[in-house]
Amino acid sequence: AQSVTQPDIHITVSEGASLELRCNYSYGATPYLFWYVQSPGQGLQLLLKYFSGDTLVQGIKGFEAEFKRSQSSFNLRKPSVHWSDAAEYFCAVAKPLDSNYQLIWGAGTKLIIKP
Amino acid sequence: EPEVTQTPSHQVTQMGQEVILRCVPISNHLYFYWYRQILGQKVEFLVSFYNNEISEKSEIFDDQFSVERPDGSNFTLKIRSTKLEDSAMYFCASSAGTGIPYEQYFGPGTRLTVT
Numbered sequence A: 001a002q003s004v005t006q007p008d009i010h011i012t013v014s015e016g017a018s019l020e021l022r023c024n025y026s027y028g029a030t031p032y033l034f035w036y037v038q039s040p041g042q043g044l045q046l047l048l049k050y051f052s053g054d055t056l057v058q059g060i061k062g063f064e065a066e067f068k069r070s071q072s073s074f075n076l077r078k079p080s081v082h083w084s085d086a087a088e089y090f091c092a093v094a095k096p097l098d099s100n101y102q103l104i105w106g107a108g109t110k111l112i113i114k115p
Numbered sequence B: 001e002p003e004v005t006q007t008p009s010h011q012v013t014q015m016g017q018e019v020i021l022r023c024v025p026i027s028n029h030l031y032f033y034w035y036r037q038i039l040g041q042k043v044e045f046l047v048s049f050y051n052n053e054i055s056e057k058s059e060i061f062d063d064q065f066s067v068e069r070p071d072g073s074n075f076t077l078k079i080r081s082t083k084l085e086d087s088a089m090y091f092c093a094s095s096a097g098t099g100i101p102y103e104q105y106f107g108p109g110t111r112l113t114v115t
Helices: none
Strands: A003-005 A009-015 A020-021 A023-028 A033-038 A045-051 A056-058 A064-068 A073-078 A089-096 A101-105 A108-115 B005-007 B008-011 B019-024 B033-036 B043-050 B053-058 B065-068 B075-079 B086-093 B110-114
Touching: A003 A089, A003 A101, A020 A108, A023 A073, A033 A064, A033 A073, A045 A056, A045 A064, A045 A073, A073 A089, A073 A108, A101 B043, B005 B086, B008 B019, B019 B086, B019 B110, B043 B065, B043 B075, B075 B086
Parallel strands: A009 A108, B008 B110
Antiparallel strands: A003 A023, A020 A073, A033 A045, A033 A089, A056 A064, A064 A073, A089 A101, A089 A108, B005 B019, B019 B075, B033 B043, B033 B086, B043 B053, B065 B075, B086 B110
16 A cells, blocks of 8 residues: 655754755555645645656755655755744645555654744 | 644634644655644544645545645645544655655644533
8 A cells, every 4th residue: 555654753954954855655666756845824735746757856846856766755855944844844746546646645744944 | 844733722622513734844755744643642544635635645534534735735634524543743744755765754733622
């Protein structure tokens, strides 16, 4: 069965420092992978997605993620975080259904930014 | 930018009562979804809806749950007789098409508290 693991419940980084959020997935075929962000009081916003092709995916807000099949990972990175990046980040994999797909979610990683 | 909206943001109800959670999907979207997140747990798929009928549902979505698109704009989730374990954040989502490439856009969620 498909599953997603985000090993870090929360991560604290200093403003301006680099960031990497870990995501590991379990899926038998080629996965379709997503990163969403949820800021307080906001909905889940898509940061980026991987379907196929280039394994380094660029997203919004300066984020990128790299798909590594050998490690079953899809880690999210940002070279320099801003205070506005403080939020909860969710990794997800798409599980195909008969006529659509559902998202299988990780537990989320809360990002805390130190001034 | 168009967005999915949900009302209310927080609903408190007593066990056994019926609740209706409301969502206004993005106006030209055709596919609608409900997910929920119990506090401290992962986001879980509940149901998808297309062409005025349920297209997929999870095992969580039992006879106590129903969905409806009563008019051209609203998409509702009804829980007939709430239980304590229904306390969760409920997210509505919509997409323009079906299948992997179509992004699911999420609302900010309704926090349901059953006492």
